[in-house]
Amino acid sequence: FSFSTHTQKSSKRPLPMENLMQPQVPRNNYLHFQEEKQRLQLKKFLLDRMFLVAMTRDNIEKKDVTEYYEQVFQSIAKPHIGEPVTGLLLMYRTFIVHILESSSGTLYRILLDYINHRKNRGEYFIQGMKIIVVSHNIPTRIFMQWHVVVIKVPVMYLDDVTQSQSLEEVITEFLTQTHKLALYFFKTLKVGVKGPGESLHQPAPELLLQEQIIKYLYRSEEFMEPETFINMYNRPIHVTLDTEVVWPAPSRF
Template identity: 35%
Template structure:
C-alpha cells in the first residue's frame, strides 16, 4: 500500500509540475530582445472620398496619429509605407496589435464622419513578424500615375489570387526599399515608378478588390466587432445537470 501511495504522489507531482507554454517562450524571447509586445503587419486598401483630395494632408494625418498613439502606447514602434494614388491608397503598417486596432478605429471614424476615405478593406493581418519587418520607419509616397479606364479592368483570376499577388508585390517592394542605402533612400522612394513599376499595385486591381464582396477580405467594422463584442460561448458541459465535479482525472 505504501508503494502504491508513493507512486500516486509521484504522478500528482508530475502533473502539477509547471510546463512551459508557447506563450511563455515567446515572451521570454521578447524580453531578451527588449521588446514590449509582438509586431504585426496590417495591409489595407482604400478609396478617397473626393478626386482632388489633399494627399499631403492625409500623410500628415497619419504622422500625427502615430505620434499620438506612441504617446499612449509608449515604447511601441511604427513602420510601414503609405502609397497614395490619385483616387486610391495602399497602406502597410507594422506595429503592435493595440495600435493596429486604433488605426482601424480611426478609419471607421473617418468613414462615419465624412472624412477622406470612402471605402476600405483589410487584405491581411500578419502576426509576429519580428524577424521579417520590411520597413525601418513609416513614410508615405504620392504617385501621380494616371490609370486609364479603371472600370474596364478584367481578370480571370480569383479574388484570393489577386490579394496574394498584391501582397507579394508589397513584400518585394519592401525588400527593395530595405536594400537601398539610407543616404539614397529619398531618391529611391522618388523613383519607384521608374525603377520598379512592376512592384506597385495596379489602380484597376485596387478598385476591383474594393468592389468585390469576398470573405478573404475584411471590412473595418467587421474587424472591430471581433474585439468589441463579448466572446460568449456555451460549452457542452454547461448544458449538463447536475454539473460535473471532476472534469479531469488529476483534479
Template identity: 30%
Template sequence: MEFGNRDRKQKEKKKEKEKKKPSEEKVQTSLYHRRLTRRKLLCPEGDLKILLHRLIFIGQISPELEDKTDLGAHYERLSQHLQLRYQADAFTGLLLLYPSHVVHILESSSEVLVYVLRDLCDIQARPHSALISESRILVVSHDISSRLFQDWSYKVLDLPGTTLTDRGKQETTEKLVTSTLKTLLKLGSHLQRLSKRRNFSVSAESLLKQGPELIIPQDVLAQLIERNELLTPQQYLQAYHSPVNLPINSAHTFGSVCPNIV
C-alpha cells in the same frame, strides 16, 4: 553511518533534480520560449518588449478630398500621437497615396493597430470631411519575425486613374490578395535594401521609375474594394472584441468567408 549519509545525500540530490525538472522542461519545450529565443536572434532588442504584428489595408479616397497630402498629414499626426502614447511600441510602415485609392502597411503592437483601425472607422464616418470613404483589410500578420520598415512615411503616386487590367477576367479574391501581398512584401524588401545605403532617400517618382513592377495597379485596388469576402475595419474590430466561439469544423477566420485573407 557513512552509508546513511550517502543515502541522504543521494535523496537530497534526487529531490533537487525533481524540483528543477519542471522548469527545465518548460524552457526546453514551451512554444513561447522557443518563439522568444527565435525573436531574440532575428529582432532588434527594442522589439522584444512587444509582439510585432503587420496590418495591410486598402481604401478608396473620398471624392471630396482635393489634396491627397491632407490624408498623409492625418496619418503623420496619428503616428506622432501613437509614438507618444505607446512609447515602447514603434510605429513603422508605408502609406501609398494613389489618385483615388490608398495602400497602408503598418507594423506595431496589436494595441496600436487596433487604435489605427478605430481611427479609420472614425474618419469614414465623417459625412462632410471624410478622408477615406471605404476600406478593406487585406491581412493581419501576427508575431512577425522582423520589420520591413525602419520608420513611417507616405508617398503620393502620380498614376493614371485606370490601368490595362481586364476587369472582364477577374481573378478569385484569394489569388488577387495573394499576388497583391507578394508585390507589397517585395516592395518593402526593396526599400529595406535601399535603406541600408548612405544618404538613403527614395521619392515617389524614382520608385515609379526604378521599380514600376512593385507598384500595385490602381485598378486592382478598385477590384479588391468591391470584394465582400474581405473584412471592413468595423467587421474586424467587432470580431476582435468578440469572444472566440467558433465551431470546430469551421475554417473561417474572424468571420471571413475567405479564411486565408485575415
C-alpha cells in the same frame, strides 16, 4: 564493524531505477519558449502587420494625408511610448494601399480613428476601407519608417489583369508585389529619407501594383471592414454555446 562499513558504501550507490527516473533534458512548456524568444529579441511588445486598401475622394493632396497620419501616430504614441508605426502608404488616383507595422493596440486605435471619422460624417479623405491581411507576432519589420508615395502610373501599366484571375491569385500577386516593394525600400532608402516621391515608376516599374488590383480587392466581399474587425476584436473569447446549456438543471438523487 566491517559489515556496517559495507552497508554504508552500498547505501551511497543510486539504484538503477533512480538513474532512469532522473530527467536527462530540462523540459519547458511552449509559454516558456515564447517568453524566452521575446526576451532574446528584446521586444517590448508583439509586432503585427496590417494590409489595408481604401477608396479616397478626388483631388487629395499628399501633404494633407501625410500631416493627418503623422498627427494620428503622434497622438497614439504619447501613452504608448516605444511602439512606433512603420509602413508604406501608396496613393493612386482613387485608391490607396496602406501597410502598417506596430503593436496590435496601436493598429487597433488607428482603425478606431477611421471609424470615428466615418460616424461623424465629417470631411475625411477616406471614403471606404477593407482589411486584406493581418499578420500577428511577425519576427521583424520590413519597413524602417513610414513612407508616403504618390503613384502616377503611365497608361501602359493600366491594363486590367483581374478579369482572368481568381481571388486567390490576385491576393498572391498583391502580397508578392508589396513584399518586393518593401525589400526595394529596405535596400535603397536610408533612414530619415521620406521616400522616392512621385518617381517610383521610373526606377522600379515592375514593383508597382496596378490600381485595378486594388479596386478588385476593395470590392471583394470576402474582406472585412474595420467595424466588423473591431467587433470581433472586442468579442469575448469564452462564449457559452447553446449545447452547453441544459434546462432544467441536472440534480443529484
